[in-house]
Amino acid sequence: MPSFKQLTLKASLAALLIAPTALVQAAATDADVEQCVIEKLKEVNANTLVSQIRAECKIEVKQPQNDPTQGAFSQRIISENASKYNSHVITPHRMNYILPVSITDNRNTEVYRDAAPQWSDNIEDHESKYQLSLKVPLNGGDLFTEGDGLYFGMTLNSWWQVYSENISKPFRETNYLPEVFYITGLDWHPMGGNTGLIMGVEHQSNGRSNAFSRSWNRVYLNLLWEKENLLLSLKPWYRLSEDEKEVLEDGTLDPDGDDNPDIMDYMGYFQFGAAYQYENLEFSMGIRQNFATHKGALELGMTFPLWGRLRGYAQYFTGYGESLIDYNHNQQTFGIGIAITDIL
Template structure:
């Protein structure tokens, strides 16, 4: 009985000894909350002051969203990029200027290849579909090629998840017969590709990497008359994975159906309807891509494949520094569909030129 009473006394004394510590801990917790609230209020006040000062300097609302981003960095510091891979670092960098009206944000690669040589240029399509153009006899197997690609953000605040974005993108590719003599150096083919897409990161980190997804709808056409007109529409999902300087993408798509072409009463072909109903047999249903940065070099591989028809394509590229922001670019392609006019034509090509922007 004495032992039980003695134990009760000891426990009681121990609890009384802890009571001041508990009170102090609770008091410190309350103080910590107050301090954090004061610090946040100070940051908010500094942000508002920064906004007011910069708005007075520019005297307009054209770049208010850009000013907000600048003030956020000034007050709260830059975003932590310690776990960001090559794709994330690119988008974080783009977000600093994408609302600036004097800055054009790249989408896909931008490059100019003054020389691009094919092992078997496609003359057949012009001799069959446009025999009076004179192109079939005068097209050269070496030409210039370039790609211009930009995107514009359509939202400033988060839409569904932190850091997500909605974009309008436009990509233009041209093959220029600058070395031909008999047809006054025309643009042999130009492909236009407008698209809307939504991009967000995913809370999934396989192999200690980062993932994201893009959902979009795109149109692609060559803007030509009925005989050599080519076009199609797709909805797609693009899965992105990054780890350090390595990035991988897998982009499956679904082609939107079009009506079949009809023969008019005068024997001509109806300009409405599907210009290339069998394009999926050559272009497949997906596109994959791999990009790797090694020191100052960037290596890329893109590929398509239709496993049913065994037709597809592969494109490899390497960029390297030249001077300033300009980089050298070597591009190799083999397979079907380098351009829409060649979607059902198999050829290999190599080009050398300048890259204005990399993939990463």
């Protein structure tokens, strides 16, 4: 969603899975790995660590890419692991997409009424939206289990009022989501599927000040289950507390302190995500919920082939928190555009 947009799963759907150790069969000898290392040393620069090359070779020669017991998401992660130490490769984290047109049925103008009345009067109901998301490994080999890893991830979402003629087409909102997370496979196979676990800490903010400032920090667990072309994700989180904001002598709010103390009432305590691949289509769903307030959100997505590696992407959202500035605002949005990377 990731953010449950970014489950998209926006999420995420974000979510990552390492194929369980029990499924990783040794298909080559140590000599094959060393031969792979020798070949790669001829191609890389002098700053590349041999340990990184060896870890990459272990993945390439030991993990069968077409193992029928591996789900679609495991195969994606195995493919990413084979190139994650290549300095010329940028590894995606959550989905990467651009929606040239995203339409809402209830634009949040009230938030700008006092501090930016020109925006409030001229913001359009249709705009552009995009998401960029990548990750980089922080370890050079296995940490605790085979194939596990520690990563830094960064996801950026922007909402661009490109169709607003009277306010110079500004970026209405940009959300930044840096995170550090650990991922590992689990030797647990309920209903014949594979499972994985992610543990992480993330900070999300819109990088703004005063009345427009929104941010929060949380730690989370993400349990993943996959079978064939189906991926399910359950991600509960705990918000890290912040001090209450104080009013300064000039009447303004202290920049330090909690910008949005009631955010959990609207963003909920967990997100549930799903992704399913059917032939050349991919469907995704993300749900957030707070059972006490009965507030949350639903996001649905579908990608379909266009040309080359580009895919069409349609996204529907309903509920609270489509962006941080709208965390307590209820709306429906629909957008259509291009996805550069999928979930599966």
